[in-house]
Amino acid sequence: MLDKATDLLVGPVFDAVDIGLVVLDSQQCIIGWNEWIARVSRRPAEDVLGKNLCDVFPDLRNTRLPAVIEDAFQAGSSSILTHTLNTLLPLQGDGGERLLHNIVVRPVFSAPAKYCLLQITDVTVAVIRERLLRERQNARYYAIVDSAPDAIITIDDSRKIRWVNGAVDDVLGYSHSELLEQKIDILLEPENVLLPILAKTNGREETRTAVSVVGRYRDGKTGHFDVSIGHWRADRRDFVTTIWRDVTERVIADAALRDARDALQQTNEELESRVEQRTRERETALRQLHESQKMESIGQLTGGVAHDFNNLLAVILGSLGLLKKAVPHDPRVSRFLDRAIQGAERGATLTTRLLAFARRQELKVELVTLQKLIPEMLDFLRHSVGPNIDIHTNISPDINAIEVDANQLELALINLAVNARDAMPEGGSLTITCHNEDDGKRIGTARDGFVCISVTDTGEGMNEETLAHAQEPFFTTKGVGKGTGLGLSMVHGFIAQSGGMMRLKSELGKGTTVTLRLPRARENPKAPIANIELSQLAKPKNLRVLLVDDDILVSMGAADMLLDLGHSVTEAQSGSHALRLLESDTPFDVVVTDYAMPGMNGFELAQRIKERNSRLPVILATGYAELPANRSIEFERLSKPYTAKDLAAALEKAANS
Amino acid sequence: MRSNATDLTEIEQDALAEIANMGVSRAANSLRQMVGEQVFLSVPTVEIVTRQAASKLVERNNSKRLVAVQQTFEGPFCGKALLIFPEAQSLELVRSIVGYEHSLEDVIDLEQEALAETGNIILNGCLATIANMLHRTMRMSLPSIVRGDGATLFGNGASGEQYVLFLYIDFNIKKRDVGGFIALLMDLPSIAALKEIVNDYVNDIQRHLPSHVG
Numbered sequence: 001m002l003d004k005a006t007d008l009l010v011g012p013v014f015d016a017v018d019i020g021l022v023v024l025d026s027q028q029c030i031i032g033w034n035e036w037i038a039r040v041s042r043r044p045a046e047d048v049l050g051k052n053l054c055d056v057f058p059d060l061r062n063t064r065l066p067a068v069i070e071d072a073f074q075a076g077s078s079s080i081l082t083h084t085l086n087t088l089l090p091l092q093g094d095g096g097e098r099l100l101h102n103i104v105v106r107p108v109f110s111a112p113a114k115y116c117l118l119q120i121t122d123v124t125v126a127v128i129r130e131r132l133l134r135e136r137q138n139a140r141y142y143a144i145v146d147s148a149p150d151a152i153i154t155i156d157d158s159r160k161i162r163w164v165n166g167a168v169d170d171v172l173g174y175s176h177s178e179l180l181e182q183k184i185d186i187l188l189e190p191e192n193v194l195l196p197i198l199a200k201t202n203g204r205e206e207t208r209t210a211v212s213v214v215g216r217y218r219d220g221k222t223g224h225f226d227v228s229i230g231h232w233r234a235d236r237r238d239f240v241t242t243i244w245r246d247v248t249e250r251v252i253a254d255a256a257l258r259d260a261r262d263a264l265q266q267t268n269e270e271l272e273s274r275v276e277q278r279t280r281e282r283e284t285a286l287r288q289l290h291e292s293q294k295m296e297s298i299g300q301l302t303g304g305v306a307h308d309f310n311n312l313l314a315v316i317l318g319s320l321g322l323l324k325k326a327v328p329h330d331p332r333v334s335r336f337l338d339r340a341i342q343g344a345e346r347g348a349t350l351t352t353r354l355l356a357f358a359r360r361q362e363l364k365v366e367l368v369t370l371q372k373l374i375p376e377m378l379d380f381l382r383h384s385v386g387p388n389i390d391i392h393t394n395i396s397p398d399i400n401a402i403e404v405d406a407n408q409l410e411l412a413l414i415n416l417a418v419n420a421r422d423a424m425p426e427g428g429s430l431t432i433t434c435h436n437e438d439d440g441k442r443i444g445t446a447r448d449g450f451v452c453i454s455v456t457d458t459g460e461g462m463n464e465e466t467l468a469h470a471q472e473p474f475f476t477t478k479g480v481g482k483g484t485g486l487g488l489s490m491v492h493g494f495i496a497q498s499g500g501m502m503r504l505k506s507e508l509g510k511g512t513t514v515t516l517r518l519p520r521a522r523e524n525p526k527a528p529i530a531n532i533e534l535s536q537l538a539k540p541k542n543l544r545v546l547l548v549d550d551d552i553l554v555s556m557g558a559a560d561m562l563l564d565l566g567h568s569v570t571e572a573q574s575g576s577h578a579l580r581l582l583e584s585d586t587p588f589d590v591v592v593t594d595y596a597m598p599g600m601n602g603f604e605l606a607q608r609i610k611e612r613n614s615r616l617p618v619i620l621a622t623g624y625a626e627l628p629a630n631r632s633i634e635f636e637r638l639s640k641p642y643t644a645k646d647l648a649a650a651l652e653k654a655a656n657s
Numbered sequence: 658m659r660s661n662a663t664d665l666t667e668i669e670q671d672a673l674a675e676i677a678n679m680g681v682s683r684a685a686n687s688l689r690q691m692v693g694e695q696v697f698l699s700v701p702t703v704e705i706v707t708r709q710a711a712s713k714l715v716e717r718n719n720s721k722r723l724v725a726v727q728q729t730f731e732g733p734f735c736g737k738a739l740l741i742f743p744e745a746q747s748l749e750l751v752r753s754i755v756g757y758e759h760s761l762e763d764v765i766d767l768e769q770e771a772l773a774e775t776g777n778i779i780l781n782g783c784l785a786t787i788a789n790m791l792h793r794t795m796r797m798s799l800p801s802i803v804r805g806d807g808a809t810l811f812g813n814g815a816s817g818e819q820y821v822l823f824l825y826i827d828f829n830i831k832k833r834d835v836g837g838f839i840a841l842l843m844d845l846p847s848i849a850a851l852k853e854i855v856n857d858y859v860n861d862i863q864r865h866l867p868s869h870v871g
Contacts, residue, residue, distance in 0.1 A: 064690050075785030076732070076794040080777050082770040084755065085691050102770075104799060130766065157745060234765065237748065 020091075020101070020120030023108070026073055028053050028066070028116075037120060040091040040099055057089060065103065072107040072116045079105045083123060093124065100124045151244040155184050156237065159198060171246050173218030184242070189214050194227055198240050215244065223248035291468070298473060299493070303358030306351040307596070311554045313351065314641030316344045318557035321644050322564055348641050356408070357473050357489040359497035362622070362639050363405040367521055370399055370434050370451065377410055381417050388427030389420070395434040400520040402451050408494050415487040416455040416514050423459030423512060431456045437517065449520035450500070456513040462506040470504055491516070543567045543655060544586075548578040548593035548605065549621075558592065558621075561644045567651070575600030579608060588616065590654050592638070592647075595622040606635050617654035665705055665852075672855050672862075673703040676790065677783060677824050677839070684782030688775070688830070692754055697829040698779070700839070704823050705848065711821040712807025715741050715838055721806040726776020730784050732795030733854070734847030736819075738784060739803075739810060740776040740826075742837040747772055750837075753830040773800045779826075783839060791854055811842060820848050 014021060015035040023032025029052050033045040048056050054066055063086055068079040081088060083100040091099040100123050108115040145152055151171035154163040161179045168174050172187060188194060194213045210226035217223060228243040320341045327333055355361040374395060382391055413432075420430050437450040462470060462477075469475045473489040488504075491514075495502045500518035545567050549555035552573070559569045570586065572578035574597060582588065591609060595602035606618040621638040638650045665673065681698035688696040706714065715723055722744040729737050742750060751771045752764050759767070777800040788795045803810060811821065822841040827834065843851065 064687050067687065067690075071781060071785050074794070075781070075788040075797075077781040077785050077788075077797045078728075078799045079781060080774055080799055082774045084767045084770045085774050106799075107794075107796070109794070109796075134762065134766075156748075237744070237765075 019122070020118070022053070022118040022120065024053060024069060024116045024118065026114050026116075028069055030056065031115075037091075040093065040122070041089060042092065059090070060088070063088060065105070068105045069116050069118075072105050073114055076107050076109070078107070081105070083127075089120065091120070091122075093122075097124070100127050148243075150246075152241060153179070153184065153187075153244065154239055154241045155198070156239055159183050159185065159195075162239065171244055172215070178218070187215050187244075189216065189222065194229075194242075197229060198242075210245070212247075224251040287468075295471065295492075299358040302354045302473060303360045306354040306358065306360070309347065309351050310355075310640045311551055313344050313348050315553050315557040317341065317348070317641055317643060318561050320344065322560050325564065351641075353486050353490055354473070356497075357486060357493035359493045361408070361494070361497070362637075363408060363494075363497060365403050365498075366406055367401050368404050368406050368409065369401050370453065371395055371397065373406060373409070374413070374432060374434065377413065381414065384414055385417050385421040385430060389424055390429040391417075392429060392431045393433070394431065396436065398436070399434050400436055400449070400451050402518045403521045404498050404518055405494075408498075412491040412494055412516070413453075413455070415491050419487055419514075420455065420457035420459060420512070423457055423461070428458035428511075430458075436520070450517040451520055453516040453518070454513055455516075456511060458511045461508045461510050461512055462504075463508050467504060467506050471502070488514075541655075543589040543651060545569050545651075546572060546578060546581060546588045546591045548572045548575065548591065548597075548602070550574060550594065550597045554594070558647070561647055562592075564644065565648055565651070574598070575602075575605035575608075578605060582609065582612070582616075590617050590619065590651060592619045592621060592651075595620050603635075610634075619650050619654050665703070668859055669852065669855050670703050672859050673822070674700055674824075676786060676855070676858065677703060680783030680786035681779060681826060682782075683786055684779040687778045687782065688754070691778075692830065694831055697827075699827050700824045701827065702825050706821050706823050708811040708819055708821055708842070711823055711840055711842075712811045714807075714823060715810065715840070716807045723804070723806060723810060724772065725803045725810050726773055726780065726800045727803050727810075728777065728780050728784075728800050729798045730795050731797075732788065733791055733793050734843055734850040736841055736843035736847050738780045738797075739840040739842065740779050740837060741810060741840060742835065744804070746835050746837065749833065750775065750828060750830070750835045753828075753833045753835070769802055773802055776800050776802075779839070787851075787854070790858060811840070819844050822848070822851065 014032065017034065018036060020037035020040065021032060021034040022030060022037055025031050029050060030048050031050070033043075033048050035045075038044050043056065053069075054060050060066065063081075065081060065086075065088065068077075068081065071077045071079065081103045083102055086103075088101060088103055091101055093099050102121050102123055104119040104121070106117045106119070108117050145165045146167075148165060148167055149170070151168040152165040153161055153168065156162050161182050161184055164174075164176055164179050166176070168176065168179055172179075184198070185195070192213050194211055197211060210228045213225055213227055214222050215225040215227075224247050226245045226247050228245075230241045230243075232239050232241065320337055324334070324337045324341070327337075352361060374393060378391065378393070385391065417430060424430075431454075433452075433454045433456070435452055437452045438448060466477060471488050471492045473486055475489075492502050495516050495518065498518055500516060503515045503517075504512065505515070506512040545562050547555060547558055547562065547569050549558065549571075550573055555571050555573070559571055562569045570581060570588070572581055575593075576599065578591065578593065582591075591606070593602040593605050597605075600608075602620050602622070606620060609616055609618055617636065619636045619638050621640050621642065636650055636654045638646060642650075677700040681700055685696045685698040688698075723741055724744050724747045725739045725741040727737060727739050729735075748764065748768060751768045752759075754775055755764060755767055755771055780800065781797065784795060784797055812819075819842055822843065824839040824841075826837050826839050828837065829835075841851075
């Protein structure tokens with residue numbers, strides 16, 4: 001039987017099989033070597049038969065094959081040695097390529113002899129095919145996965161990282177090899193939502209949406225990630241592939257956007273409040289403009305009305321004066337006439353005040369030093385305000401001189417003191433301070449060099465509405481019959497006409513401060529106008545007077561006065577009429593002309609006359625200061641309404657000049 | 658009687674554990690030669706249980722998903738030898754044997770073959786040791802891989818009273834610990850024959866014991 005078997009081993013079947021067959025005896029010597037193994041080992045049977053296997057292939061002594069063969073003989077065990085775990089025989093294919101092979105070792109017992117059969121199987125084709133198949137399957141997968149910008153990490157069911165893509169370096173800072181075999185926990189904070197989801201090993205419960213987690217970079221810093229999770233199963237194993245998208249920038253950008261939105265809202269609110277403030281400021285400016293326009297209008301109106309009244313009062317006073325002389329002395333008639341004259345004079349005072357407010361009063365500008373003027377009038381002021389009120393002064397000794405009508409300034413200060421007294425019925429203190437103010441910008445004007453006079457009381461003050469109207473004429477808070485309502489408006493008009501400004505500051509319950517600013521005197525001030533005393537007038541000679549006035553009523557009154565004074569009068573109704581009369585042969589000693597006339601005004605007429613006959617004196621009668629500032633001094637002036645005495649003084653002066 | 662047949666005395670248990678340890682240390686030598694590093698295998702306990710008990714024992718740790726290397730043997734006693742791991746651990750075992758330079762996919766590809774060869778080495782080691790002690794030869798088949806739960810591995814519909822010699826086995830390869838089981842599925846006569854061999858072994862030792870003591 002053994003012989004038969006031996007025959008069979010070396011027979012055609014033995015050589016026909018497509019695996020390697022080697023038969024060893026108990027001494028591990030080769031007794032069978034088929035053609036297949038002869039071909040791939042490049043060792044023909046005649047070379048190896050009868051030799052020990054390990055002598056033919058000495059490297060086999062370093063493998064476990066000899067021990068396995070020994071076990072097969074001794075214990076009857078069958079063994080498999082795979083190419084995976086063992087390096088075995090040096091076998092080559094037809095093309096010289098190394099053959100991957102497994103060896104199965106089996107005992108063959110044929111009592112009393114024992115043999116060992118080695119079956120050598122070529123697995124090269126299968127291994128290569130598997131590898132190719134896998135590579136082909138994986139090629140597209142890797143093309144996607146390795147070019148993905150997100151880190152892709154596959155873990156097994158013990159959370160160990162089994163596979164990562166190239167993006168882990170960019171996304172998490174880890175190299176490929178650093179992450180393999182680590183637990184995915186190293187990428188996460190201890191408390192996180194991801195691990196419980198990964199623990200759901202049941203692949204059916206796939207999480208579709210991404211999970212937001214705080215992850216940890218290699219450098220220990222943390223970042224925000226959206227992690228997509230996919231469970232899958234291969235070769236009866238569970239895996240989870242996680243895709244990590246770094247959204248830190250987005251999270252930061254979101255936060256920045258929120259901050260920016262808050263900042264924008266805040267800016268908007270600030271802008272709104274600024275717009276509101278500007279609107280308020282604009283409203284205030286508009287109100288001030290409106291106020292000043294209103295004052296201007298009232299001034300124009302008042303000035304016009306006062307002018308006309310002045311003319312009428314001039315007629316009335318003139319006529320009454322003449323009447324008093326003309327009628328025989330009768331105490332009863334005299335009393336009526338005196339009352340009429342008093343009434344007309346009061347009317348004249350009123351129009352003077354109105355003209356002051358309208359900045360059209362006649363100002364007698366002179367150089368005034370406040371260091372002198374104010375102390376001199378303190379007694380009078382104390383008398384005016386009464387014993388309940390203390391007056392303090394604080395006058396800087398180096399205060400500049402000002403050019404102003406001293407009488408009007410005194411009147412203004414008395415007005416302010418009286419107002420202060422009325423604001424302090426229970427008593428208090430009144431403070432007058434004077435100082436220089438060199439910087440005009442500080443008080444909102446381009447001009448420099450002001451002198452500032454402040455009158456401060458500790459009275460009841462004014463509310464906003466009262467303050468707004470305080471400078472208007474006829475506005476008064478005093479009881480009926482107690483005030484004219486012209487005090488502050490007169491002061492305002494006077495200061496404005498003098499090139500200065502007035503400011504009111506008041507707080508209810510705390511008091512009021514009126515500040516007057518007047519321009520400093522120029523370096524070479526005009527010489528003060530001499531106040532000529534006209535009380536001692538010489539008996540006038542008879543003069544031939546040319547009287548020019550467009551108002552017939554006024555003209556008639558004046559003519560009557562002149563006749564009464566013993567002069568002869570020729571009347572003219574206009575400038576041109578007057579010039580025609582002068583061209584005639586009629587001689588005149590003096591011309592008295594109204595200033596405000598249609599066509600040619602009084603000043604123009606006076607200049608024409610001067611051109612023709614420089615020696616003929618001209619008297620300008622004016623109701624208000626409309627004359628060009630510098631030339632008015634050339635001609636004698638007469639303030640309307642004038643009395644016969646005023647007229648006589650003017651004629652005397654003109655005739656003697 | 659049956660309980661006598663299937664129960665192991667304390668001495669028998671110790672003896673079997675010693676024989677098994679001799680077997681696995683023989684296998685450890687083979688693995689070391691193959692892996693190129695020290696491999697430690699040990700069998701801490703041995704017991705004889707029924708098939709049903711064995712299938713519960715193998716599922717005890719966690720999963721019902723098990724992988725086993727199976728070989729049949731014939732000789733003075735016959736039956737089926739199984740090296741059993743939880744599936745999750747078998748991959749770890751293969752990794753530790755084939756090395757960590759391989760990718761996960763390579764390891765999965767190699768798993769079947771590598772596991773078969775590793776199981777073959779361990780089971781051959783145990784069975785060959787027993788055969789050597791008997792001075793008898795046995796015939797052992799080539800290994801095959803079986804996957805499934807305990808019932809699948811131990812067969813639920815098999816006829817005859819079958820028992821399982823159940824051994825726990827610890828692997829320590831490259832500083833990694835993997836726990837598994839070795840199960841020898843045998844019929845009653847085979848168990849009896851095994852016990853006889855074990856008792857012979859014990860007696861042999863005891864015969865030599867006085868001289869050692871003296």
